[in-house]
Amino acid sequence: MIAPDKIAQLIDRFQFLEAKMADGNAGNEIAALGKEYAELRPVVETVTAYKDLVTQIADAEAMLADPEMKELAEAELPDLKAALEASEHEVQLALLPKDAADRRPALLEIRPGTGGDEAGLFAADLLRMYQRYSEAQGWRFEILEESLSELGGVKEVVARIVGEGVFAKLKYESGVHRVQRVPETESGGRIHTSAATVAVLPEAEDVDIEINANDLRIDTMRASGSGGQHVNTTDSAVRILHIPTGMIVVSSEKSQHRNREIAMQVLKTRLFDLERQRVDNERSADRKSQVGSGDRSERIRTYNFPQGRMTDHRINLTLYSLGQVMQGDLDEVINALQADAQATLLAEMGA
Secondary structure, three states, rough: OHHHHHHHHHHHHHHHHHHHOOOOOOHHHHHHHHHHHHHHHHHHHHHHHHHHHHHHHHHHHOOOOOOOOOHHHHHHHHHHHHEEEHHHHHHHHOOOOOOOOOOEEEEEEEEEEEEHHHHHHHHHHHHHHHHHHHHHHHHEEEEEEEEEOOOOOOOEEEEEOOOHHHHHHHHHOEEEEEEEEEEOOOOOOEEEEEEEEEEEEOOOOOOOOOOOOHHEEEEEEOOOOOHHHHHHOOOOEEEEOOOOEEEEEEEEOOOHHHHHHHHHHHHHHHHHHHHOOOOOOOOOOOOOOOOOOOOOOEEEEEEEEEOOOEEEOOOOOOEOOHHHHHHOOHHHHHHHHHHHHHHHHHHHHHO
């Protein structure tokens, strides 16, 4: 049963925002009010549909006392009650605590783990998988920093992804991804196991992190290239050391000014993520959510090429459609991870 007072508070807040925006005196508050209004609107629509069903059931039950209307009411009530049960679940989901970072752009970082050259090639495959998924979602995918091996594998890559609900969908991808397959470099046809680490961080905003200039050491250096026309012959690469944490960020695009911007944004995002993890660890010291724990040393997924399957170990989900998954068809696994996270929250709230 949904608490009536919680519903009333929600609707009151929505009506207040609506009136405040309509009176034209919101001034500098208009952007913040508009954002909150847009976030509340689908929740209020869900709640309103639930309230309408409650009213319809009450009316139908009242009709049972009328001999002329009893048969009609008895026919309607089972469908109305079934719809109410589904609507109540939708309201519970809509009222779940929201991660304030869910609507933000994200930084995607991929690095090879164990497995030598094959790990770098797998990291490159993961990069293409996320790029294709982003394109299918209509998101903008921009590679900020990329270091490749001679075989075309990834040594390290950082990409920025911008679009609706990016972090909400990709935040469960952080962790160790393991691959089992015959490497291109293997002549004996033996199956190897290697791994790559994925980190998805919500992009920091200026108000999130304030960095003291005295805490930074910024160096410029000559960027390394892949040879030929790609060799950078100017000292344009930027290396930033955040002294308190020892965190190092490097950007080596052609423009030194752009490199400084990129490196500072990546640094802010990593520091913001560090703070989010600290707060989350304090909040959940007595429990650890199976999904979205932020533990990037955790093996979360296996891609088995000989059997054509992908298994997500956190939710025991196995899909025998590895080809489609590697082409960026991640909807089924991401939807399952989101549903599991919602079920965990509902259980914790006693819903």
